[in-house]
Amino acid sequence: MTAAEERRTAAKRLAERLNLLPIAVFCIWLGAFGMFWLSALGPLRSFDTPPPGVEPWPWFVASILGGALALAIPDRLYRLHSFERSGRLHEALGAEIFRGFVTNGDHINRIVSRHYGGYRVHPHAEVMEAAARTSRQSERSHLVCLVAGLVGCVYAALIGWWGWAACMLVANMLGNAYPVLVQRHTRARLWRMANRAPRRGRRSNTSI
Template sequence: MGKEKRRVHRMDGHSAAARRLADRLNLLPIAVFCLWLAAFALFWGQAHGPLRSFDTPPPGMAAWPWFAASILGAALVLALPEGFYRLRGFERSGRLHEALGAKAFRAFVTNGDHINRIVTRRYRDYRVYPHGEVVAAAARTARQSERSHLVCLIAGLVACFYAALIGWWGWAGAMLVANVLGNLYPVLVQRHTRARLRPLEERDARRQAATRSQEGRWR
């Protein structure tokens, strides 16, 4: 094997090892989201009856209409137009998200600051996205992740509201905390990410426009 091939093979091996390390570290923030998912499933299991203990009285309000509303509300989020996710004027600087704690929370999400720091300390060339695709790939991932967490956020808020209506305050509080950590803050983080990427996207758009204009002159 030639020197160049050995170098490429070694780089590929480092890239795979870095990705495996990042995937292992990402299990921790994923577990936080699973806390919300577990609370959501257990609550509805108790509200409907199969998981309710014998000494717990049934809720005074039927559970199935609220469960249906929870699922329907989540489904309606999927039907929202792309314009709904557009950054508003007061968000474009990203300072609002930072004031709400999105920058601090970003350190603990999947592929967040802490995880990237740990991985790059060992594998200096590690990048979450390929260098030439970082802006487009990061923006696309942020939009997809925001939509997914917003779906779960709405479903969880309906469940919290129903839990409060029937007086299950422990469940209402637990699900609210899990929903904030597992869904609301991830939504803020993704909007903050897109606010940070906006100047880079606009720069790339100007470059592409200039390139097309230059190509048009030579035709």
């Protein structure tokens, strides 16, 4: 292994370690989601807690099916709308700030680059295509979890378990809703980069 390859490997390992922090936030949502349904369905419900007034099984199934339906959304519906391409809407909703804290986000890339200059998540030659593809995959995954989590939040509020509803809502926003927004903001940046310089012979890219 050459010195350059060793540096790339070391940089990738450092990024993977730093990425454990935002992954932990998603795991908090996943843990809250699982514990809530296990409590509602019975296995984790304490003896002094009465069963929910609304049967949980239909809602649990709806939560899983809702996520599955989100998984079936065709790729064309992930394309940016014209009003998103400037990125201002995403920035107004806080995407640019939150982007620093997601996996392979600005802060993580800055730390890795400080130790290993020239570090890139994707090779420069294929950065546009690879970044857009990764972004769509990540958005799809978080959207599935977002839909499933929202059904759980609605059910928790319906049966009056307000603590669970609030906990899952906050975790769902941080672990899924904002990551979806960040991915669309990322693709808006990619769209602007791809369409910024027609003098270089690039054609307008509307598939991002």
